[in-house]
Amino acid sequence: MKAVIFDWDGTIIKSKKANFHAFKKVHDALNLNSAFTIKEFVDWYSPNWYVIYKKMGIPEEGWSRANELWRNSYPHNRSRLSPNSARILANLKSRRFKIGLVTSGDEKRVVSELKRKGIFNIFDVVICGDHVPIEEQKPSPRQIILALEKLNIKPKDAAYIGDTSFDVLAGKNAGVKTIALAGGLHPGGKLKNSNPDLLVHNWKELENKIEEIWM
Numbered sequence: 001m002k003a004v005i006f007d008w009d010g011t012i013i014k015s016k017k018a019n020f021h022a023f024k025k026v027h028d029a030l031n032l033n034s035a036f037t038i039k040e041f042v043d044w045y046s047p048n049w050y051v052i053y054k055k056m057g058i059p060e061e062g063w064s065r066a067n068e069l070w071r072n073s074y075p076h077n078r079s080r081l082s083p084n085s086a087r088i089l090a091n092l093k094s095r096r097f098k099i100g101l102v103t104s105g106d107e108k109r110v111v112s113e114l115k116r117k118g119i120f121n122i123f124d125v126v127i128c129g130d131h132v133p134i135e136e137q138k139p140s141p142r143q144i145i146l147a148l149e150k151l152n153i154k155p156k157d158a159a160y161i162g163d164t165s166f167d168v169l170a171g172k173n174a175g176v177k178t179i180a181l182a183g184g185l186h187p188g189g190k191l192k193n194s195n196p197d198l199l200v201h202n203w204k205e206l207e208n209k210i211e212e213i214w215m
Contacts, residue, residue: 001211003153004092005100005144005176007162008110010184012085012101013117016042018077019185023052025073026066032057045185047104047129047138047166074109081117082183084203089122091207100147102160102170104129104137125150138166141174148174161206165194181206 009015020041027036034040034057044055049070050063058066093099099122103110107128114120127143127150136142144160151158155175160167163184168191171178180196181203182188192199200206 001097001157001159001177003098003100003148003151003158004210005102005147005158005160006089007160007164007167008101008103008105008113010163011161011167011181012082012089012119013079013113014082014184015079016185018074018079021077022070022074023056026053026058026069027056029069030058030062030066042185042187045164047164048134050134071109079113081119082203084207086117086119088203088207089119093122098124098151098153100124100151101126102138102143102147103127106130139169139173141170144170144174144176148176159197159210163191165190168194168196171196179206179210 006012009019020038023041024036036056044052046052049067053063053066089099101123105128107130110128111120111126114123114126125147127147129137131146132142148155148158159177159179160171160174161179161181162168163181164186168178168180178196179198179200180191180194182191182199182201188199188201198209198212200209
């Protein structure tokens, strides 16, 4: 293994509640009639925000306003790093692994969070959702392939780690090993059904098992 590429939301950062509250702000501000609880958010979740907007009942002409409301709300719901994540990332970096980030989040928001958490310099490449057309976001492999190209790493020498079935599918489509991390946006059962190469339940378990899939 030469490179480990991570998802951001729900994987490195515990942002499920912050994301939900931002979407709830959109829902309430637009006076939508549909129910919207944390259950709906998890059930409807997609890296493509517009899928969620459609399920919430927001017409396409309202998406720009919804984006504005979301971006204004999200910073008021600060998220914390997953326990042990910063230490393990630094340890992987010290062992000369290439470290990448592939996320559906927009660059302005994600880079700001990375810098605020003090881990921006750990990453050799950061590929965000607004770096590709929306149809090339996860589960498309395009973002992971871009990261591999920038790292000059072959798929067989890399793994992608994320907390949703979209992450697992994107990794499989890109030809890398896949590691699913439970406790984020998708429950363990749904992750298991996506058939990752490895399923772990926290970062400590990830640290202990990450090299199993190369044995």
